[in-house]
Amino acid sequence: MITIDKLTVKFGGVVALDDLSLTLKEDVVGLIGPNGAGKTTLTNAMSGFVAIAGGGIHVDGVDLMTLPPNQRARWGLGRSFQKVQIVDDLTVTEHLLTVMDATGVKRADRPSKINHILDFTGISDQAKTRGADLNVFQRRMTEIAKCLAGDPKILLLDEPGGGLSESEMQHLRVVITEAKDRFGTQIILVDHDVDLIRDVCETTAVLDFGKLIAFGPTAEVLQDEIVKTAYLGR
Numbered sequence: 001m002i003t004i005d006k007l008t009v010k011f012g013g014v015v016a017l018d019d020l021s022l023t024l025k026e027d028v029v030g031l032i033g034p035n036g037a038g039k040t041t042l043t044n045a046m047s048g049f050v051a052i053a054g055g056g057i058h059v060d061g062v063d064l065m066t067l068p069p070n071q072r073a074r075w076g077l078g079r080s081f082q083k084v085q086i087v088d089d090l091t092v093t094e095h096l097l098t099v100m101d102a103t104g105v106k107r108a109d110r111p112s113k114i115n116h117i118l119d120f121t122g123i124s125d126q127a128k129t130r131g132a133d134l135n136v137f138q139r140r141m142t143e144i145a146k147c148l149a150g151d152p153k154i155l156l157l158d159e160p161g162g163g164l165s166e167s168e169m170q171h172l173r174v175v176i177t178e179a180k181d182r183f184g185t186q187i188i189l190v191d192h193d194v195d196l197i198r199d200v201c202e203t204t205a206v207l208d209f210g211k212l213i214a215f216g217p218t219a220e221v222l223q224d225e226i227v228k229t230a231y232l233g234r
């Protein structure tokens, strides 16, 4: 469970997150809002990439702010980026091993974990493929597989479906919705793809100008008049 309590982040005169309080309990939570709403700033605050001006974030009782940014991945915070972080010369397996080294996954556990993760993400056949030779889908799945390699308690996914076909999106939906059962990770999905959010997120939070404007069951949130006006443009 993630508890965000009166979180404030400022960039000079811009208040990117404004006294934000929110409790995220469900297995898959959506985070949406118009451009500049503060979504990335919230994920950056969780990762420790921005300084916070006030408030805090606790995960299962642990105060994230007491962990330096470099220890948060080892502690269990995984993060995938909209622009995937794939190295041309490393194989898919080597990408996962790099994360396992950094997060301290036991050597004896690594081969079976890697098989499990590659099978789950649908890229077992690419285990020995170099980053440069992966297609868009395989790159997207490698990005998620890397996150899972670190045994995350929380996984922040930033627009994980960019460039995917409809059938590939269906695979992504399964990966997102089964991640909790298979890997014990709670997912925060930041996305502008409302169809994906509707399909996979039990609850959704909507930010606008750094404030929470709606939060609750996704279907209800997407019907909310304030959300429609602020975000969906209707």
Ligand SMILES: Nc1ncnc2c1ncn2[C@@H]1O[C@H](COP(=O)(O)OP(=O)(O)OP(=O)(O)O)[C@@H](O)[C@H]1O
Pocket: 011, 014, 015, 016, 033, 034, 035, 036, 037, 038, 039, 040, 041, 042
């Ligand atoms: N490093 C920074 N320096 C100055 N201002 C910033 C910085 N990062 C974000 N901001 C500002 O903070 C506000 C929130 O930005 P943020 O990137 O968190 O929004 P977002 O919801 O992720 O938007 P998008 O959907 O476009 O990615 C915006 O006004 C943005 O211009």
